[in-house]
Amino acid sequence: MAQTQSQCQGVIGLKPSLLNKKQPPALSLLFFSELWERFGFYTLQALMVLYLTNSMHFSDEKAYGISGAFSALLYAAPLIGGWLADRIVGFQRAITVGFILYMAGYFLMDSHAQMAFYFAMALVIAGNGYFKANVSSLLGTIYEDDDPRRDRGFTIFYMGINIGSLLGPISASIIQVHYGYHPAFATCGIGLLIGFIAYISLRKRLLKQHGLEPYGPISHNPKTLEKSRLVTYLATLILAGIVSFILPYPIITDWSLGILSVAAIVYALYETFGLANFDDKKKMIALIILIAYSVIFWAYYMQAFFSLTLFTERNVGRHILGWTAPTAIFATAPNFFLLILAPFFVKLWGALDRKRKNPSIGMKFALSMVFTALSFLVINLGDELNFSTGIVPFFWLLLAGFVREIGELLISPIGLSAVTRLAPPKLTGAMMGLWFLAIGGALAVGGRMADIADVPQHVRSPIQTLPIYDHAFWVYTLSAAAIAIVSFLLLPFFNRLADEKMFN
Template sequence: MITKFKQQYPSGVLVIFLLQMFTMIGFAINQSVLVLYVLKTFHMTEQHAYSLFGAYMSLAFGASVLGGYIASIAGYRLTLLASLLLAAAGLFSLAIPGLLAFYFGLSAFVVATATSLPTIFVLLGRLYMDHDERRDSGFTIAYIGMNVGAFVAIFAAGYIEKYLNYAAAFIIGGLFMLISFVLFYLQKENFKVSDHIRQTTKKPKRKKLLALLMGLIALPSTGFLLTHSTLSNILLIVIGFASGIFILFHAFKSHGIIRAKLLVFWILTVISIIFWALYMLAPSALNIFVDRNVDKHLLGWAIPTITVQSLNPFFIVTVGPLLSILWIKLSQRNLEVSTPAKFAIGTLLMGAGYLVLLPGISLASATGIVAFGWIILSYFLQTCGELLLGPVGYAMVGTLVPVPLLGIMMGIWQLATGVAGALSDYLAELTISPSASQLPIVTDSTFAKAFAEFGLISIAVGVIAALIAPKLTRIMNAD
């Protein structure tokens, strides 16, 4: 089977698959336990925990623009090796008791994620020629590896925390980062660039020193922003707002179809920010709701709170292939679903994922405990929305943006996820009960009000997106 795989795909694709799987184990463990860890270990307030999580997610994704730039100067192979070691050090540091070790570890992990995330995809792209028909399938394999790793990590993390402790979860994540380092070090020759690319991308020593300096500054800067998480979230939102103005400036400076396509890009970026801001509530506010207000028994088996989050990658791995088959069948019948339509349907599904929790809360037990089936249904709907909206983003940028602006607009598209992470903090805070009580019978009403607002906002955006989708599609398909 492995021999057949090597014949069908370039040497190195299997390495990327394993790298995505192993590195995602570390990232998913950190993401899934972070809010509960700071609440139960450092006794942070919910507001502080949500603010910190928002800053963590926004910096990890938003700073990847800078991380990709550093990698382009220092070299992608060297950068990936360094980032994997830094990620391992960060996770090991998180296992050490105390706030100083915690903030150092989280800062190191954010910087490592921001550099490794774009670097792995660049290295994967180098394995293919520009018009290689296998390129899309190679990226799909990497996406599958990432979600297999996420499912294994999140599913196991709950039991590791339950039977061992949080420190053990962080250490296991760090060990997988070291495994990733060894794997890539042994296979790095598969990712050598051609002589032509080496000559055209060779950087002078002063630029490499600049990359090193930027990397050294990134660590304390990230630490400062994490310890001032509210400031960090405000900063990311302001940068996001400025980026939106930047897109509109270039749109109205342009003419004809270029202007129209840039406006479509702006609209789809705004929709994606709303979608991902609601999506990122799963490891924070939704996680707290599951922990305190949900009966987590399935077929007589008690499921740890953290493990519940593994429903997302589980549905991605199981439902994703079915959706891929559906798209192929529809395309063969000339019924292909356009990118704007996928954005609209995905956003509607996200809204439905929150609204479906309302009957669950209304049917709660006398003590306010909600049946687990409603959470499963919510995750299923949200994940189906992700499968519609998530995979098409980067391809959409190349379709809508003129070549001279492609680099900066790709960076803004990545930054949009960071902005969503910052916004998720403010959304999560809407679920905090004004009462000091954590009893489900008291907090159910607060969660219900917030979930209703999240669902209705998402549904409203989805309906508007559906109404304008035909026009946006015509613009996208125009020459």
């Protein structure tokens, strides 16, 4: 029996010491840190458009533009933060700096001065840049390459993201209803403070030397590296100041992201055509197409934080058993469906794999756009049935969110998997960065798409605003359906590039 067990371990490539072991204690710390970081992140996403329109009295168009620019920079910043951690700061220090910048930004949002609010937004962007890319990378360092606990550990870690994204907007939006926006923003800071205290207290004991120093330092001289860190921190604050001045002008952000995106795509193409293996070239082209496609999907998906947020505020009946649910809750409530659906899809893909009926990556991406179109169609149906009152029952919004999350599960985890599968090992990190940059670009595009649902400031009657939103949602429905049809027509071409069959 012992010999058989040893042989099995050798066949599957696992070390005996790694079998039947619990997760590393460091996972709990990083889980807790990520939970509180996402608590603040999604709270701000859910409240931003509402705050800009209700408290700062911006027009819908300006609110969409600023919120889109802010959100886009949030997703672009980890590209820089990840590079700084790799070369200068190290993962552990980067997370510490991220916590500090986050807290400073959230607490500064308590100020009623407009310029202070913009600087607070810039600090949050910088904090996300240092934190988001590096907490996942740090988690990866606590596992050996052949550790069978890795996938389960990352699944547990992902649960922390979803718990934070649910609890944050729900609790903060209730506080916002009773006490106002500024105490709600302060709640984000308090959450980050709790996570920061835990991280600082337990970091040395649980993380030890993992990710303490950069893996590809610009210099091996400790004094030079320390000076570089100080310069980096100072440059971060200066850059945050610059960003705070351009945030009120989304066109500048759009151009900056556009230039960065073009540069990233040119770099990816340069690396692609430099590959010696022809099959690797084809797969990289397929991956670039998938990343470009994801921009389209996320631009529609992010309407949950743009046009759908103000639609919920103005045209959705939010009364539940005598309680009026805060608007912001509906932006992230569908994450609850994600927690329910994810295990089902894991089992579904496994069952289809065994029968060799698992749809190709391209087909899953195309199906994601089908469900995107259906999610807006659900809202259109709710609109059409309630034109007489202008108020749509909330269950239509929840049903649309349920359908939308199916689309997310067909593209988000599948896309991350596709990056690791289609990109050569030496380009996996760069292409993963491009994937997140694409989400940032999608947020900028989504902010512009929301202009279709722009309601003039003098129009506030639900009967008057509902036709405006209904028209916008029909545009989203029909355009998403058209994109889905074209996607299915191009599937054979894409599958040849990705070296896949229609079903695998």
